[in-house]
Amino acid sequence: MSNVITVSFPTGHLATRKSAIPYRDKIINAIDNDLSSIVIDLSKTEGMSTSFADECIGILIKIYGWNTVKEKIRISGGNSSVAKTIATAILDRRNLEN
Numbered sequence: 126m127s128n129v130i131t132v133s134f135p136t137g138h139l140a141t142r143k144s145a146i147p148y149r150d151k152i153i154n155a156i157d158n159d160l161s162s163i164v165i166d167l168s169k170t171e172g173m174s175t176s177f178a179d180e181c182i183g184i185l186i187k188i189y190g191w192n193t194v195k196e197k198i199r200i201s202g203g204n205s206s207v208a209k210t211i212a213t214a215i216l217d218r219r220n221l222e223n
C-alpha cells in the first residue's frame with residue numbers, strides 16, 4: 126500500500142519566498158518520511174510568482190536532485206500560468222544542477 130500526502134496550496138496569488146516556506150517544509154517532511162507520493166493541489170491557486178515557485182518547489186531539485194523530485198511529486202489542478210511558473214522554476218534549478 127502506498128503512502129500519499131496532499132499538500133493543498135491556498136486560494137489566490139502566491140507571491141513571496143517567505144510565504145512558500147511552510148508549504149516547502151511540508152513537502153520536505155513528506156520526502157524525509159519516505160512517503161511514496163506527494164500531490165501538490167493547486168486547484169484553488171490563481172497565480173504564483175517565480176520566487177514562490179522556486180522557494181517551494183524549485184529548491185527541492187537542489188536538496189534532493191531531479192530524480193527524487195520527479196518520482197515523488199505530482200501536481201494536481203491549477204491553471205496554465207501556474208504550471209508554467211513551476212516548470213520554469215524546476216528547469217532553472219535543473220540547469221544549475223548540470
